[in-house]
Amino acid sequence: MIRAMKISTLAAAACLGLCLSPAALAGDPAAGQEKSATCAACHGADGNSPLPENPKIAGQYADYLEIALREYRSGVRQNPIMAGMAAALTDEDIADLAAWYSSQDGLSVLPRNPVE
Ligand code: HEC
Numbered sequence: 866m867i868r869a870m871k872i873s874t875l876a877a878a879a880c881l882g883l884c885l886s887p888a889a890l891a892g893d894p895a896a897g898q899e900k901s902a903t904c905a906a907c908h909g910a911d912g913n914s915p916l917p918e919n920p921k922i923a924g925q926y927a928d929y930l931e932i933a934l935r936e937y938r939s940g941v942r943q944n945p946i947m948a949g950m951a952a953a954l955t956d957e958d959i960a961d962l963a964a965w966y967s968s969q970d971g972l973s974v975l976p977r978n979p980v981e
Pocket residue numbers: 901903904905906907908918919920921922930933934942943944946947950951962
């Protein structure tokens with residue numbers, strides 16, 4: 866009985882961490898595409914930046930993009946341009962943008978779903 870309670874408490878704690886984590890927001894790529902209009906000037910329409918000074922973000926892992934944008938927003942990553950771009954983004958905007966760029970062909974060279 867006590868053991869069962871401990872396990873369910875652990876499961877609940879794990880779920881609090883994972884299930885309520887803002888990083889677990891599922892992004893909507895279509896919404897992300899609409900929100901990417903301001904980003905396109907530097908990163909290209911689909912994230913394949915035409916200029917070497919602006920990184921390519923098409924095909925990057927969504928969680929990488931989310932973390933990068935959160936870190937520009939919080940100041941953990943310091944870049945004056947991206948700090949300004951990320952300042953007004955909500956967690957939902959970030960998830961949507963990450964979903965959009967990660968769904969584009971670009972950096973990824975491996976098959977997206979090798980299991981299928
Ligand atoms: C004025 C040009 C400009 C605009 C507009 C812009 N970016 Fe950036 N972005 C940059 C530059 C330059 C960097 C590299 C910054 C650095 O060295 O950290 C960058 C870096 C990034 C990175 C990190 C890439 C990596 O590989 O780590 C992401 C993600 C990103 N931008 C997303 C966006 C999104 C989303 C928008 C629109 C909301 C946007 N950017 C708008 C110029 C821009």
